[in-house]
Amino acid sequence: MKDATDLFFDAFANKNRFDIIMKLRNKELCAGELQRELKIEQTNLSHDLRCLLNCRFIKVRKNGRKRVYSINHETKDLVDEVIKHVKIYEAYLKTCGILNER
Amino acid sequence: MKDATDLFFDAFANKNRFDIIMKLRNKELCAGELQRELKIEQTNLSHDLRCLLNCRFIKVRKNGRKRVYSINHETKDLVDEVIKHVKIYEAYLKTCGILNER
């Protein structure tokens, strides 16, 4: 059985979802802008945005027919912490056969 | 292309690997003990331990014919931080269809 922490890592272990979080770290963007900047296919983007919304990592507001997404600032703080920390292990992570050779 | 942060989340997004980290959080254990306590199949455990070692999240020392694993204390600190933080989102994570219904 997966607990909340497992699910947390699952949410961020997806490349598209993580890239969305990174894009939203410093500015809010609508779905179309995210699509253009990240080159994620439209329906995938929509699925991933819904996941991030469900988990409350991001939030959304309507603006005309656009939906503008922004990061939850507590999520941003934690991600910043992780990024800072991971830099220490960067070289090791990149040479781990099990994580890379696939 | 995956960067170090992507790989970091991949490493922890695996249930077995995360359970190993949790077990090692407060005590050191040899492979056999981890196997018995977590009921992970032997070869899987070995693969996952190697991954965690490659990434320097854990370390190992020999003791006779056993190998005793322990957590890197910086990894422990970060994981503790994440766990503390994730509690806030627990209810949301557990009800995210995309992360759960599969």
Place this chain on the structure above:
DNA sequence: TTTATATATGATAATATTTTCATATAATCA
């Protein structure tokens, strides 16, 4: 020095996740 215990390795099978595809909805504009 043979045997038993503890752990590791690599290839394939099983399973889970992600992408694609067809289509739907919602808001605005002509």
Place this chain on the structure above:
DNA sequence: TGATTATATGAAAATATTATCATATATAAA
């Protein structure tokens, strides 16, 4: 209202990850 733009939904196909299996190695004890 009908067309257009922006985004969402759900199922099946494609792909990636994890588990299993057969086997190897390393250390210690008999």
